[in-house]
Amino acid sequence: MFRNRHVIATLQVFVLFGSLMVIYLFYCAEDVRKFDSKIRQPPIKHNSNVFSWMPTCQQNMSAANFTDFHSYPDTVKDFLYYQHCRHFPLLLDLPDKCGGADESAEVFLLLIIKSTPENYDRREVLRKTWAKERLHKGVWIRRIFISGTTNSGFEKDRMNKLLELEQREYNDILQWDFRDTFFNLTLKQVLFLEWMERNCPNVRFLFNGDDDVFANTDNMVEYLQDLKDTNGSKHLFTGHLIENTKPVRDQNSKYFVPVQVQKSDLYLPYCGGGGFLLSGYTALVIYTMSHSIALHPIDDVYIGMCLAKAELSPTRHMGMMMEAENVQKGVAVAA
Ligand SMILES: *[C@@H]1O[C@H](CO)[C@@H](O)[C@H](O)[C@H]1NC(C)=O
Numbered sequence: 001m002f003r004n005r006h007v008i009a010t011l012q013v014f015v016l017f018g019s020l021m022v023i024y025l026f027y028c029a030e031d032v033r034k035f036d037s038k039i040r041q042p043p044i045k046h047n048s049n050v051f052s053w054m055p056t057c058q059q060n061m062s063a064a065n066f067t068d069f070h071s072y073p074d075t076v077k078d079f080l081y082y083q084h085c086r087h088f089p090l091l092l093d094l095p096d097k098c099g100g101a102d103e104s105a106e107v108f109l110l111l112i113i114k115s116t117p118e119n120y121d122r123r124e125v126l127r128k129t130w131a132k133e134r135l136h137k138g139v140w141i142r143r144i145f146i147s148g149t150t151n152s153g154f155e156k157d158r159m160n161k162l163l164e165l166e167q168r169e170y171n172d173i174l175q176w177d178f179r180d181t182f183f184n185l186t187l188k189q190v191l192f193l194e195w196m197e198r199n200c201p202n203v204r205f206l207f208n209g210d211d212d213v214f215a216n217t218d219n220m221v222e223y224l225q226d227l228k229d230t231n232g233s234k235h236l237f238t239g240h241l242i243e244n245t246k247p248v249r250d251q252n253s254k255y256f257v258p259v260q261v262q263k264s265d266l267y268l269p270y271c272g273g274g275g276f277l278l279s280g281y282t283a284l285v286i287y288t289m290s291h292s293i294a295l296h297p298i299d300d301v302y303i304g305m306c307l308a309k310a311e312l313s314p315t316r317h318m319g320m321m322m323e324a325e326n327v328q329k330g331v332a333v334a335a
C-alpha cells in the first residue's frame with residue numbers, strides 16, 4: 001500500500017512540474033506495472049455508467065457543401081463536420097458524487113469546473129482552495145471537474161491513465177471520450193447536463209466555471225442562502241452578463257463563427273463562461289432546451305440560446321467579473 005501511494009504521489013509531483021516525459025518513463029517502469037493491478041479500489045456502490053464501446057458518430061460530409069467552407073480555419077471545419085454528435089463514451093464516472101439521484105438535494109452547491117486532462121496543476125490548486133469539498137454554513141459544497149481527451153493513440157492513453165490515477169485519489173473527475181478542444185466546450189457542457197439529470201437531478205445550485213478562475217464559494221453559499229428560494233426549484237442564472245454583441249466574422253479570430261453556423265447577426269444575452277451561478281431547476285431547463293437547438297461552437301453563447309428558448313433571462317451579478325479576453329467572444333454592437 002505504501003509503495004502504491006508513493007507511486008501516485010510521485011506522479012503528481014512530476015505532473016506539477018510539467019515533466020510529462022519523466023512521468024511516462026516512470027509509469028512504465030517494471031515495478032509500477034506489477035502494482036498497477038493492486039491499486040484498484042473496491043467497486044463503488046452505485047452502478048457506474050462507464051461504457052467501453054459505442055458506435056462512433058459519422059462525419060457529416062454535407063457540411064462541406066457550403067460555399068465558403070474550404071476557406072474556414074480547421075477548427076471551424078471540424079466543428080461543422082461533427083456538430084451533430086452528442087453521445088460519447090463516459091470514461092470516468094462519479095455515480096456517488098451526489099449520494100445518488102434521490103439524495104442529491106443534500107448537495108447545496110455543486111462546482112462544475114471545465115478542465116482539460118493536462119491541467120493537473122490547476123486542479124490541484126483548486127482542490128485545496130476555493131473548490132474544496134466541505135460543509136459551509138451547514139450546507140454541502142461538492143466538486144466535479146469535467147473533461148474530454150487530448151492527443152491520440154499512445155499519448156492519449158497515457159494521459160487517460162494519469163487521469164485515472166488522479167480519479168482514484170480524489171474522485172472528482174467526469175471524463176468523456178471526445179477531443180477536449182475550445183469548440184467542443186458546448187458538447188462538454190451538454191454532456192454534463194445529461195449526466196446531472198441522471199445522477200444529481202435535485203442539486204440545489206451549481207457554479208459552472210473554468211479551471212483558471214478564482215471564485216469565492218463561501219460568499220456564494222451565503223448569497224444563495226439569502227435568496228427567497230433556497231432549494232433551487234426556481235429560475236436563477238447569474239454572472240457576468242454580456243448583451244448586444246454580434247458573432248465575430250473575422251476568420252483570424254479564435255471566436256470566428258461563420259454564417260453557416262449562425263445566420264443571425266446578434267448574440268442573445270448570455271453570461272461569460274468563466275463562471276456563472278445557476279439553480280438546479282435552471283440547469284435542467286437548459287438541458288431540455290438543448291435537445292432542440294443545434295450545438296453552437298461557443299459554449300456560453302449556446303447556454304444563452306437555451307435560456308432564451310425557455311424564456312428565461314440571465315442576470316448580472318456585480319461580484320462576477322471576467323478578464324477582457326474572456327469577454328471578447330462577440331463584437332460589441334454600437335448602441
Ligand atoms: C452535399 O454533399 C453530399 C455528401 O458529400 C452530396 O451527396 C450532396 O449531393 C451534396 N449536396 C449538394 C446540394 O451539393
Ligand SMILES: *[C@@H]1O[C@H](CO)[C@@H](O)[C@H](O)[C@H]1NC(C)=O
Pocket residue numbers: 060061062063084
Ligand atoms: C449535415 O450538414 C448539412 C449542411 O450543413 C445539414 O443540412 C444536415 O442537417 C447535417 N446533417 C446532420 C446529421 O446533422
Ligand SMILES: *[C@@H]1O[C@H](CO)[C@@H](O)[C@H](O)[C@H]1NC(C)=O
Pocket residue numbers: 075078079082177178179180181182183184
Ligand atoms: C469534438 O470531438 C469529436 C470527438 O472526439 C471530434 O471528432 C471533433 O473533431 C471535435 N470537434 C472539435 C471542433 O474539436
Ligand SMILES: *[C@@H]1O[C@H](CO)[C@@H](O)[C@H](O)[C@H]1NC(C)=O
Pocket residue numbers: 229231233
Ligand atoms: C422548494 O420550496 C418551495 C417553496 O419555497 C416548495 O414549494 C417546494 O416543494 C420545495 N421543493 C423541494 C424539492 O424541497
